[in-house]
Each structure stands twice: as C-alpha cells, then as structure tokens.
Amino acid sequence: MRASLRGHLARAVRGGRVSTLLRAGARAAFARFDRSLPGPLGGPLLATFAVTYRCPLRCAMCDLPARAGDELPDAELPRWIDAIAALRPAGLGFTGGEPLARRATLPALERSVGHGLVTHLNTSGVPVDDRTADRLAAVGLASINVSIDHASPAAHDATRGRDGAFDAALDAVRRLAAARAARGASFRLHVVQAVDRDSLESVAALERTVRAAGADALSLLPVHTFPATPPTAPWPVRPELPSALRDVPLENSRAYLRGIAPFLAGARTPGACSAPRTGLFVDPRGRVFACTPAATTRGAGLAATPETLAAVVRSGRLGETVPEGRCDRCWWNCHRELDVAIGRRPKAASAGARDLLSSRAR
Ligand code: SF4
Numbered sequence: 001m002r003a004s005l006r007g008h009l010a011r012a013v014r015g016g017r018v019s020t021l022l023r024a025g026a027r028a029a030f031a032r033f034d035r036s037l038p039g040p041l042g043g044p045l046l047a048t049f050a051v052t053y054r055c056p057l058r059c060a061m062c063d064l065p066a067r068a069g070d071e072l073p074d075a076e077l078p079r080w081i082d083a084i085a086a087l088r089p090a091g092l093g094f095t096g097g098e099p100l101a102r103r104a105t106l107p108a109l110e111r112s113v114g115h116g117l118v119t120h121l122n123t124s125g126v127p128v129d130d131r132t133a134d135r136l137a138a139v140g141l142a143s144i145n146v147s148i149d150h151a152s153p154a155a156h157d158a159t160r161g162r163d164g165a166f167d168a169a170l171d172a173v174r175r176l177a178a179a180r181a182a183r184g185a186s187f188r189l190h191v192v193q194a195v196d197r198d199s200l201e202s203v204a205a206l207e208r209t210v211r212a213a214g215a216d217a218l219s220l221l222p223v224h225t226f227p228a229t230p231p232t233a234p235w236p237v238r239p240e241l242p243s244a245l246r247d248v249p250l251e252n253s254r255a256y257l258r259g260i261a262p263f264l265a266g267a268r269t270p271g272a273c274s275a276p277r278t279g280l281f282v283d284p285r286g287r288v289f290a291c292t293p294a295a296t297t298r299g300a301g302l303a304a305t306p307e308t309l310a311a312v313v314r315s316g317r318l319g320e321t322v323p324e325g326r327c328d329r330c331w332w333n334c335h336r337e338l339d340v341a342i343g344r345r346p347k348a349a350s351a352g353a354r355d356l357l358s359s360r361a362r
C-alpha cells in the first residue's frame, strides 16, 4: 500500500474518525461495482477545488494561466467548502493554477481541515517563503505536493518558463520540512515530477535530491498534453517497469508506474476509470467536472452553486463532463491510482489492462 494512503488511514484512526474510514471503505466498494447504476451510490471519494488559475509560472504543457479570469469571490469560498464537505469525500485537494497565488486559500484550507476532511495542497513552491511555510504547517494539512520536473535546474526552469523556478521549489521543500519539524506537524511532503520520455532518466537523481531536502517521497505523473493526441498503439499485454525506475523508491504503486512507459509511447489506456463516480472537480468559476483532465481539456463542465452541488453530483451527470475520447489518453495519477487501490477492473479491457489494474505489487 502507498505510504500516503497508509498515513491517511493512520491519521483517521488516531483522530477517532472511524466513521470516515467506514464511509470511505463503503464508497470504494460501491465505486468498484456500481458502473451499471444510473448514478454514483457512494458519492465522491476524491474532491478537488481549483481555487484559481492564476500562476507565477508558464509551463510549456499548461494553458491554465492564460485562462485565469473570473473567479468565485473570496466570500463564496467558505460556502463551497461547506457544500463539498457535506458530500463527505474522503479527501479534498486544493490546486490551481497556483493555489497560493490567492490570499483566500489559507483560510479555505483551514475551513476544510475544520470539517475533518483529509486536506491536501498542490503548489509549485514559488510562493512558499518562511512565513507561508509556517502558516501551512500550522493548518493541519494531511499532505502537500511540490512540483519539480527534472533533476537539472536548467531543464526544470525551461519547462516551467521561469529562471529560478527549480531553486524556488527546492527551497519550498526545505522550508516546509523545517516548518513541519518546528511545529510538530505530520503532513506528508511529496515532490511530484511530471515525466516525459527524456526526463525518466532523471528520476533517480531527483529522488535523492528531494529526499535530501526533506521530502518524504518523490511521486511521478506522466506529462499530459492538452488537447490530447489520439492513441497510436494498443496497451501492452504486460507493461514493463521502465529500467530507470526499477531501483528507485517512489510513492506511486508499481502498477501505476508500469503504465507510464506505454502511456508516454502513445498507447490507448485502459478504460472504465472510476472518476465519474468517485471524483469531483470544482473550477475557479464554480463549474464542476468529474476530474482534473476533464476540466483542463476545456470541457464546459456543469453549472452548480453550493446549494445545488449535491444534486448535480448525485444526478450521475459528472461523466458527461469528460470529453469524448479523452480517457484513452489519460493516465492521471490520483484517479488511476485510486482504481488500482480499490481493485476496480476495467470493463471489456484487454488482458493487459486487467493485469495492470489488478496488480498491486506494493
Ligand atoms: S505550475 Fe501548474 S498551473 Fe502553473 S503553469 Fe505550471 S502546470 Fe500550469
């Protein structure tokens, strides 16, 4: 089992949140079997709130900063968080853009933690100075991800469109680790590397660098391009673990890691992702989607308000927000890892896909 999942379970037990655990277990069971029902029985397991698309970086693979514009007013964020919390997801992740580019994000994190939600933050690390690190360590987060794409500072800066981005991200890891120790906080601190075929060779070196800086682990996500190019190859019968990853301790499951090389080679990924039934993504304008890729591929999403959110989610219409043909070019970490964790089998998948998704080597 992945260390972060073990950590979340242990925190729930220590915090006496047995009902949360039971609910998450029941929803995972529903998610595994409920695809033939008209709507999600269990409600979302993974909720994500993109509080802004503003961002100080200009990554080559991302157009979100160019889409920054209208945002929910600060005064509405608490109502949205309350509405998401009322759906009782197992966890709520804050993302962007760069979520820390918005001052209202810190109070929003506090409100999420106050609801007892397993609360997670994604950041580029650029806005994390000593004061911000200390405030984040005091919030009671379950986990923080900092994005670093390459062991070479120059290569990371080139991808991220800003000189000094690597140093800023690594400094953020050091600051967060120091603030965690000073506060006696317990959040997991991960670095997420968006890998392509060239940067796979840099994984081992980056893993050593970020662990030395105080991160608990390195986690991988293959680079997704939007719009996605059509798949050009079938999924292999038994995907191989890339040799560059064989001896590197990583946060991902082995099953997920074995899918990275075929994905980067353009293979059609196995279908039947559970995100339309287990995911919920709220964008900065309050449009809702099943998953992050559905929102980032410029789908229209569904209109909702805090008052109608529950009805929209339970209508079973979140699946409509995933653009046609998107899922066969998607190997998004959170949802595909969730499917591995709950043992969900792909519908009408190849033997290779069944093998991949049923394999839980760690
Ligand atoms: S840091 Fe994230 S949101 Fe900002 S440009 Fe890069 S990928 Fe996009």
Ligand code: SF4
Binding pocket: 273, 274, 275, 276, 290, 291, 292, 293, 294, 322, 326, 327, 328, 330, 331, 332, 335, 336
């Ligand atoms: S495969 Fe990707 S795009 Fe499709 S529903 Fe799952 S996370 Fe969303």
